[in-house]
Amino acid sequence: MGDSDEWRRWFVPGVVPLTVLDIAAERGLSPATLLARANVTVPPSELFEAGLTLGQQADLVEVVAEALGDPRLGFEIGWRLPPTALGSVGYAILSSATVTEALELLQRFWHLVGRATSITLDTAGETGSVTLDVRVPMDAEGTALIKEITLVSMVRGVRGLAPGAEEALEVWFDFPEPPQGAWVRERLGRVRWDMPACQLRFPTALLDTKLPMSNPVGLRAAVAWCEREERLRGMADGRVTARVQSDLQPGPEGYPSLDQMARRLGMAPRTLRRHLGKEGTRYSDLLEAARRRDALRLLDNRALTAQEVAEMLGYRDAANFTRAFRRWTGQTPSQYRAATAEGDDPG
Known part of the structure; x- marks a missing residue:
């Protein structure tokens, strides 16, 4: 092998x-x-x-x-994997004080429960998102199944954490609507297919929701268990990817370079590169994912022109941004905006 x-x-x-x-x-x-x-x-x-x-x-x-x-198998599996099925990671989520803390812990320890995928949390702007990417080589059917399982599990989790939030959630899949699409909408609500990314989207006002089972002592214990599990499974460096994802934000000079990120994290560039390699990723991959994440969020703000979005992401030439966006999503920025404008009613 x-x-x-x-x-x-x-x-x-x-x-x-x-x-x-x-x-x-x-x-x-x-x-x-x-x-x-x-x-x-x-x-x-x-x-x-x-x-x-x-x-x-x-x-x-x-x-x-x-x-x-x-064909509904993926959705059925995902629905049966709420936080209570996620062991110490689920306990940490349930013990969190707010939805924000729960999502940040999920991203921090995601490698313990969903290593076949990566998630990127974005809480800037009025609409937040968790973007899902599959990290393993699968055919289209297998990739779609993984995405179904994972996003449905997240929806079930958020609904359990914040009862009444289902009206505010929207699920995006980046593949065509399957034959069971109507059945899925009946159960998940606002679902859209053929979108430029796989995402769970939500109003950021939801992030401050206080969680009913919050327990600071329980949370400390759950985090300690998660860290112990990392060590037992030889994944003690598993938080590096989550830390890099969290810090990959555009500044006046664009995104931090590998050397700049390494200094922020208090390690040598070679050490950061080695840690990321052990987790199955590269800095360039995380940077690309961050640019896509931020491009989608900024384009959702209709007050910004595509040129302004390009500049905010560090592109001096808007044409280069358009080419990159098409590579990420299969659409131009204007096509993305047209598609999302049409999708206010996902039914």
């Missing part, structure tokens, strides 16, 4: 495959048989403690999807 297949060895918490198998068992399928078809030798009784590798999980989901033939 080459370096390109390293992702297949990444750890997946046992609650995820058990959730998939529970859905299959409810529909009359044998978990043991499905595991055997996926060449997984871990018995169902040991899955919770042992977990699976990401490669095993991908194979198991493929087997279950083929056996069920249900």
